[in-house]
Amino acid sequence: MIPKLTAAQEQLCVLFTLCGKTLDMIAVLEAGHRVIGIEGCQSGVEAFFQENNIKYEIEKDETNKCQTYKGTECPLTIYVTDFFTFNKPLPPIDYIWDRGGLVAINPSTREQYRDRLIRIMAPERTQLFVVAINYTDLTYTGPPFVVNDDNVQTLFGSTCSCELVEAHDETEEYNSRVVSRIDFMEERLHLIVQKQT
CATH class of the missing domain: 3.40.50.150 (Vaccinia Virus protein VP39)
Incomplete structure (x- = not known):
């Protein structure tokens, strides 16, 4: 973006x-x-x-x-x-x-966070770009927390269209910054736009 x-x-x-x-x-x-x-x-x-x-x-x-x-x-x-x-x-x-909001907050507050975002969005104007993170290492609990494609669709799909723009393997970059290494981490960029009513 x-x-x-x-x-x-x-x-x-x-x-x-x-x-x-x-x-x-x-x-x-x-x-x-x-x-x-x-x-x-x-x-x-x-x-x-x-x-x-x-x-x-x-x-x-x-x-x-x-x-x-x-x-x-x-x-x-x-x-x-x-x-x-x-x-x-x-x-x-x-x-x-x-880039780091949705994946950083406690998963129990995601719907509240989404509601705040949608309240800010102007229909037919605002484009929301969310960088979600996916990883498979169950020993790592975050943050950042896993936000996969299904999570994005569940959160926004009823009122917004959700499109995957691109995905990047961030495993090496992430492991270069932390002590506890992770097996796999991917950033997935989603474009979210309110549906026309």
């Missing part, structure tokens, strides 16, 4: 859910698009701005239990808040990029 997005000519609005410090946000900014992030960890957000030398200002919203970090020289806004209770109005979103 990111190469397609960075090649787009018009300015788009891209939401990164549970964004952490992902450098995908930098790639999208450098392509001239507007970036919005939602993240629960304040220190991670501050580190992102500092590590990428982005000047910012902070607005506090006690009513919504939210802090807003805004780039002063670029169209970047990151909300530090609980994604499940976030209720500030957002501009129309063209893309939602969920």
